[in-house]
Amino acid sequence: MTNLILATDSYKHSHFLQYPPEARIISAYAEARKGGIAEEAVFFGLQPFLIDYLGKPVTRADIDEAEAILSAHGVPFNRAGWEAIVTDHGGFLPLEITALPEGTLVPTGVPMLQIRNTDPRMPWLTTFVETALLRAVWYPTTVATISREVRQVIASGLQKTSEEPDAQLPFKLHDFGARGVSSGESAALGGMAHLVNFSGTDTLEGIMAARRYYGAEMPGFSIPAAEHSTITSWGRERETQAYANMIETFGGIVAVVSDSYDLTHAVNAIWGGELKDRVLAHEGTLVARPDSGDPVDVPIRVIEDLWRHFGGSVNAKGYRVLDPHVRVIQGDGMTPATIAQLVEELIAAGYAIDNIAFGMGGGLLQKVNRDSLRFALKANAMQDAGGQWHDVSKRPATDPTKGSKAGVQAVVMKDGRMTAVRADESDPADDLLQPVWRDGELLVRHSFDEVRARANG
Structure with missing residues (x-):
């Protein structure tokens, strides 16, 4: 070859x-x-x-x-x-x-x-x-263009609802596409193209390509995050312990997939119930991640549930911002169209785009x-x-x-x-x-x- x-x-x-x-x-x-x-x-x-x-x-x-x-x-x-x-x-x-x-x-x-x-x-x-x-x-x-189109949608939502739109924008779309592409070279080129517009990625090949071909120092960043295997290996009866382990082990921002069994139960009974005090005592931010269901309705429902349990504040632009200890990321089913719809519906519901980050995989790098x-x-x-x-x-x-x-x-x-x-x-x-x-x-x-x-x- x-x-x-x-x-x-x-x-x-x-x-x-x-x-x-x-x-x-x-x-x-x-x-x-x-x-x-x-x-x-x-x-x-x-x-x-x-x-x-x-x-x-x-x-x-x-x-x-x-x-x-x-x-x-x-x-x-x-x-x-x-x-x-x-x-x-x-x-x-x-x-x-x-x-x-x-x-x-x-x-x-x-x-x-x-x-x-x-x-x-x-x-x-x-x-x-x-x-x-x-x-x-x-x-x-093409990947850089799609990523930029999404950037414009998110930027518009942030400008309307956030007090700090410019600081948040680089980390609002995260690349999860490495496993969904046809080759490692595709992951490198596509992942690097996404990094032209954003700084959030889990595609290490993209980071290495930006360093090799364009002399970048560190163009992309990520955080500790759970996957279904690390949660379900504890067994359903120890779901609470699995979540507790995440926030006790990692400081700063940590993402936890929360729908391995029952998302509604996880958000309301565990995060907003059994572990609420630990979340509030955590020196960082819990990012709850839905990974199934309707890609627009589900994350809105999670944000509403978190608001009910953790509260927050209304910013100077009149939009609700969750307590800084909790946020949401939606990666499943995200496309330019569903991201635009989710941004629109969150704004209509009175929530700032501060509350959510978005992820794309195959829709960004492969489709x-x-x-x-x-x-x-x-x-x-x-x-x-x-x-x-x-x-x-x-x-x-x-x-x-x-x-x-x-x-x-x-x-x-x-x-x-x-x-x-x-x-x-x-x-x-x-x-x-x-x-x-x-x-x-x-x-x-x-x-x-x-x-x-x-x-x-």
Whole structure:
């Protein structure tokens, strides 16, 4: 899985024989097309691809392996082209990539990056890397975009109901998605993408990716928390002791799943009854966690029950805030839609969003695909042997929304909005697409703090 020559679709290997004989340079761009789940996308994830994939030179052993595989597979193999890459370029693909700064909020329909070959003998190389490049970018960009959409919903609720919205916001959506994704690499890229917007996570791969690729110190945090196995191992007859062990063992904030048997009994008879005094004496906060039932009605009911037992205060904005010893987290069944509904109904019931945190798992990291934001990478221009550029584009009559841009692109600010224009009709000094990679060299390295600042500025 580490041979870059094989990190593509099979049919790409026949394309070196398909371009016009005059072709020397092919330009292509990647964008989230209009009509997806959001009107703006958080561009993120190119840097890991550059470091891990394009930053690793192709070897003659890779060429030998690819030739053997592809010959048996039934498609042509461009051995001469790949040998030229090893001999003349040290194994690094002769490509140039220009891109917007990572973390940029990009309107759909605006290119996030543009790529071209730098060796005129290899016009086939630009779109050869489409599979790996697009896969590297669409997934973390989509997760970061969904996470940001949820951030906006929660931020709006906090602004309306909380006295300290900015301090709370970074920890209001927690990533529980590591077990629900297809691979460890997905957990790393998706978990890291969530951390662009929030600081709460249980996906350690995401933390390690942010540290490795973007130089983050510690971008995410978690707390001690119970799971069903640690509660049910005590047996139902010792449920109270299991809960007591949690608040006696851990200071600070501790989350305890409370519906292994009967959530109503746990909240009212145990937390609000037998253990009430211990909860109030605890030097920290008990976060009760429902994990079943209706994802909107159940957490509201728990908050109402906790209010009845522990009370709280009415803040300056007129909303009820639970006693600081108790809070709720809802992770089961959380999607952007159910989070928005839960925020709305809590506000309608007179409760501040201070009282609850949200968690997402597969809904954040796995229930996405390339079509969520309608990602595509398309060729847009071809330079011939005389140095003349020719427009390249498609215009399918059966679906005009899949039409592509013609001509080398630039991205400029126009009337305060990021806009795609033809490069030959704009001032190069205004182009926001800047070189980030050329012929094996990383030209720009973004820090995680910079990415976060752009995404949430």
